[in-house]
Amino acid sequence: MRQIPLRSDLRALSGYHSPQVDVPVRLNTNEAPFAPPAAWLDEIASAARDIDWNRYPDRAATELREGIAALHGVSAEQVFVANGSNEVLQSILLAYSGAGRNVTMFSPTYQMHAQIARVVGATVVEGKRNVDFTLDRAEIERIVAESKPAVSFICSPNNPTGTVESRENVEAMLLCAPGIVVVDEAYAQFSPWSAMELVNDDTPLVVTRTFSKTWSMAAARLGYLVGPRWLVSDMEAVVLPYHLDAFKQRAGLLALKFVGDMESRVRDIVAGRDRITAVFESLPVTWWPSGANFVLFRPESMSGKAVWQGLLDRGVLVRDCSGWAGLDNCLRVTVGTAEENEVFVAALKEVLA
Ligand SMILES: *Cc1c(COP(=O)(O)O)cnc(C)c1O
Numbered sequence: 001m002r003q004i005p006l007r008s009d010l011r012a013l014s015g016y017h018s019p020q021v022d023v024p025v026r027l028n029t030n031e032a033p034f035a036p037p038a039a040w041l042d043e044i045a046s047a048a049r050d051i052d053w054n055r056y057p058d059r060a061a062t063e064l065r066e067g068i069a070a071l072h073g074v075s076a077e078q079v080f081v082a083n084g085s086n087e088v089l090q091s092i093l094l095a096y097s098g099a100g101r102n103v104t105m106f107s108p109t110y111q112m113h114a115q116i117a118r119v120v121g122a123t124v125v126e127g128k129r130n131v132d133f134t135l136d137r138a139e140i141e142r143i144v145a146e147s148k149p150a151v152s153f154i155c156s157p158n159n160p161t162g163t164v165e166s167r168e169n170v171e172a173m174l175l176c177a178p179g180i181v182v183v184d185e186a187y188a189q190f191s192p193w194s195a196m197e198l199v200n201d202d203t204p205l206v207v208t209r210t211f212s213k214t215w216s217m218a219a220a221r222l223g224y225l226v227g228p229r230w231l232v233s234d235m236e237a238v239v240l241p242y243h244l245d246a247f248k249q250r251a252g253l254l255a256l257k258f259v260g261d262m263e264s265r266v267r268d269i270v271a272g273r274d275r276i277t278a279v280f281e282s283l284p285v286t287w288w289p290s291g292a293n294f295v296l297f298r299p300e301s302m303s304g305k306a307v308w309q310g311l312l313d314r315g316v317l318v319r320d321c322s323g324w325a326g327l328d329n330c331l332r333v334t335v336g337t338a339e340e341n342e343v344f345v346a347a348l349k350e351v352l353a
Helices: 038-050 062-072 084-096 111-119 137-147 167-176 229-237 246-281 304-313 338-352
Strands: 025-027 079-082 102-107 123-128 151-155 180-184 205-210 223-226 285-287 294-299 316-320 331-334
Touching: 025 338, 038 246, 062 079, 062 223, 062 246, 079 084, 079 229, 084 111, 084 151, 084 180, 084 205, 084 223, 084 229, 102 111, 102 137, 111 123, 111 151, 123 137, 137 167, 151 167, 167 180, 246 285, 246 294, 246 338, 294 304, 304 316, 304 331, 304 338, 316 338
Parallel strands: 025 316, 102 123, 102 151, 151 180, 180 205
Antiparallel strands: 079 223, 205 223, 285 294, 294 331, 316 331
């Protein structure tokens, strides 16, 4: 066997894997627990017949970008769309970071920010959160002064802690950061405010969103950014030709007709989140306030790993964060349907009893 070694700087990276175990109640990857609206499914099925499958898709994804722009009250020239917000993040990092440049984020946070930065050859410089996972302005200023980052990430609400970042902190970052500031808003619909209101052509700020969570479309792999026009046009330099297929463009455009349904699902999820945290109050667990569709918690009477296994034995899969830096013994549960939430809380009570 003639095997060529992987780039040496990538060999130490373990990749990003959430185990896909086949269990009745899957509360580990922050997806929506509901299928998309039935009417969307009907429309997308007939849309499949209208596509000119022998032709390349609209390279600029014009209609989809116009639809997303209308949703946010911005111009289509401020919208870039890609295969999941992860590809959006990768495009930003390809365009503005790379070898010899620093990329910052505040840990614990979404691991893909550091992972993709390393894959594109950039140097990762991690700032620290407080014990309650909030972020001090002084720490933002320290990390920026120390690393002069080409790209800085703020994740709000932050995955996996659920912490909502303050507008003051985003503004503080914009004031001191020399490069691009990315606010990853994968969970924005659950959050009390959005950095979208700070986006304009004079500010190097990008807000990223995804169809994977609130829109019940994780299978479609669709995400986007809203940012300055110059940045959106810079994305052409790094994105592959026709990167977004015609079917996905239609799927996203059709989804935008169902904003009302999406918003009512968000309300159901928030109610489910309140139900779960109310139960946490009565159990020996520490939990952190969440502005997202998941809650981070730490069992106080058993190890996180044992609780994770106990839940799995009862058919409930949550995310095991217990080995992650800064998250000793922590688990993260995604809010599910009302029924799934009841199965989870009943299982948790049993495990902790
Ligand atoms: C889930 C998640 C994403 C989503 O990525 P997609 O590629 O759009 O599925 C992005 N950022 C954060 C913080 C997430 O938790």
